[in-house]
Amino acid sequence: MSLAHWKLSNKLRLSTGVLVVAVLLGSLAAYVKMRQVSQLSESVAAARVPALTAVRDLRVAALASSSALKSYMLFGVDPTMASRYKQEFAASEAAGAEAIQHIESLRSQLDTLTGNAKIDLLLSEYRAFQQGQDRVEQMAVGQGSDATSKAFDLLQGEVADHDAAFEKTVSEIVQMQVAATDHDLRELVRVNHLQAVYMWLAIFFGGLVGSVIAELTTRRVVRSVTLVADRAHLIAEGDLTGEPMHLDANDEVTSLARSVNTMQDNLREMIRTMMDISSTINQDSKELTQSTSESFRRIKEQSMQTQQAAAAMQEMSISINEVSRHSQNAAENAKEAATTARHGGSIVKEMLTSMESIAGSVRNTATTVQRLGKESEQIIRIVNVIEEIAQKTNLLALNAAIEAARAGEQGRGFAVVAGEVRRLAESTRDATSEIAQMIQGIQVHTRGAVEAMDSGTATVNEGVETTTRAGEALQRIISMADQVDSMIAQIATASMQQAEAARQSSANLDTINRLGEESAAAIPATTGIVTSVETGARRLQEHIGRFRLAESRSYSSTLSPRQGMLGQAATAFGD
Structure with missing residues (x-):
């Protein structure tokens, strides 16, 4: 799966992980090289220094024994001095023996450094020198002046030769040890240099890769969020003409974009349906107004004919036939009005269902946007962790620079690396601060979107309430129409009775007059109901007019002329 289809949290974890791995790799390289430095230091301290000390002690013992022997030979005539120098000679011999034991205990290390033959030569020459001194001591003690003279000759000749050879061997061994120590020191400097290079390379390339990944992730997130925010702003302003958004990713922002696309499609379809229903209500109201008029x-006209029939009984038959005809027409009109009102009630119920669906969609969208706000808070916590890591890295770099300053000339390269690490940590901290500011901007826009959706939900709820009242008004219209139908049926029955019996014409005329008055009293109530329906339809059109759909359609209000017609009818009935 490509990086574009990763979740936003996984992308941020990747960039953070690269930086952490870079630091770990640099630390691992430093640890390995420091182990090498430690091993070299231990080699110098544990092998070369003791070896040099042992050889030095052996040489010091040889010099001390030689000096004590010469003093003994020169001042041996004095018993006190002779005893003193003899003790010094014996002590030197004992120190030499102890030095030889020390060299034998370090023989494995000395053999590795100088070779077995060189150690054997050193020991053999020392023993030869020691044997020569023992012979000189034996010849010089109580043997007379000739023996003492021979002892001096032996001391200046053979013993001196052994001493020179021994000193030469000691010098060669010391030079070998010093050369090996110099080699170890050069190796120590080289390892320190490699340690600095490896650490710098690991941190540089890790930081470079992490920075590239963080930059790509930031650009993709900002571009996607900006696109979704612009579309949400247009929807909030009532513009539903936008094309569906397509994001080549599979993260949380893409999920939000799909939800916004679905919300826009649902709103567009619901607004279109509401426009059609509103237009139908307006048309039905117009027909109902005409029918009422x-x-x-x-x-x-029936009332006038009834009055004329009361004044002129001779025209009663003609008037009764006319009333019967008008009663039948009125019955048909009343049935049509009832049918139209029932149809209007069904339409209002459908409109009420659609508006409730709109309210549900807006609430679901608000929930999605709120979830985005919570996930943005998680992103801010991750960014805070990255910033804390950068601060700790800066502190480590500062400590490294201090240690490099203490190291002097040898730590100069390490100080440069520490400075680069500190600048990289500061850049990381600045980048995380910018990301935090961007996420906070996203949260501000998200809260604005939630508030706008809450306002839309309130508006839809008002529309639902208005539609409910319109449905109740239509039910009252249906009831009134049924009453009118019943009254007209009674008028028709009365007309037939008047045609059958002229004797009851006066009573029937009174009944007709009374029924006409009741019908006239019911007409203003019907007019008020129709006016209420038209007012609700006009308010619904005003709310719908805020939205723009893809097609160009005009839904301007046409209620004013019909309201004038209803006003004239009500005034006439009042007169």
Whole structure:
């Protein structure tokens, strides 16, 4: 799976992990080289120094014994001095023996450094020198002046030769030890240099890769969030004409973009449906207004004919036939009005269901945006962890620079690396601060989107309430229409009875007049109901008019002329 399809949290973990791995690799390289330095230091301290000390002690013992022997020979006539120098000679002999034991205990290390033959030569020459001194001592003690003279000759000749050879061997061994120590010191400097180079390379390349990954991740996130925020802003302003957003990724921002696309599609379809329903309500209101006006006109005409029938009984038959005809027409109109009102009630119920669905979609979208805000807080915590790591890295670099300053000339390269690490930590800290500011901006926009969606939900709830009242008004219209239908049926029955019995014409005319008055009293109530329906439809159109769909359609209000017609009808009934 490519990096573009990773989750946002995984991308941030990757960039952080690269930096951590770089630091660990640099630390591992430093540890390995420091182990080499420690081994070299231990080699110098544990092998070469004791070896040099042992050889030095043997040489010092040889010099001391030679000096004591010469003093003994020169001042041996004095018993006190002779005893003193003899003790010194014996002590020197004992020190030499102890030095030889020390060399034998270090023989494995000395053999590795100088060779077995060289150690054997050193010991053999010392023993020859020691044997020569023992012979000189034996010849010089109580043997007379001739023996003493021979002892001096032996001391200046053979013993001196053995001493010179011994000193030469000691010098060669010391030179070998010093040369090996110099080699170890040069190796120590080389290892320190490699340690600095390896650490610098690991930190540099790790920081470079981590910076590239962090930069790519930041650019992708900012670009995606900006696109989603712009689309949410347009939707909040009522613009639903945008094309679906397509993001080539599979992270949380892409999920948010899909949710916004779904929300826009649902809103567009619901607004379109509400526009159609609103247009239908307006048309039905117009037809209902016309039907009510027609009923008013016919009922008024019926009342006039009833009054004429009361004044002129001779025209009663003609008036009764006319009333019967008008009653049948009124019954048909009342049935049509009831049917239209029932149809309007069904439409209002559908509109109520659609608006409730809109409210649910807006709430779901608000929940998604709030979840994005919470995930942004998690991103800020991750960025804080990165910044804390950068601060600790800066502190480590400062400590390393201090240690390098203490090291002097040998720590200069390490000080340069420490400075580079400190600058890299400061750059990381600045980058994390910028990321935190961006995420905070995202949270501000997210909260604004949630507030806008809450406002939209409140508006939709008002529309649901208005639609509910419109449905109740239509139910009352249906009830009134049924009453009108029943009344007109009674008028028709009364007309038939008047045609059958002229004797009851006066009573029937009174009944017709009374029914006409009741119908006239019901017409203003019907007019008020229709006006309420038209007002609700106009408010619904005003809210819908805030949205722009892909197609160009105009839903301007056409209620004012019909309101004038209803006003005229109500005024006429009042008169």
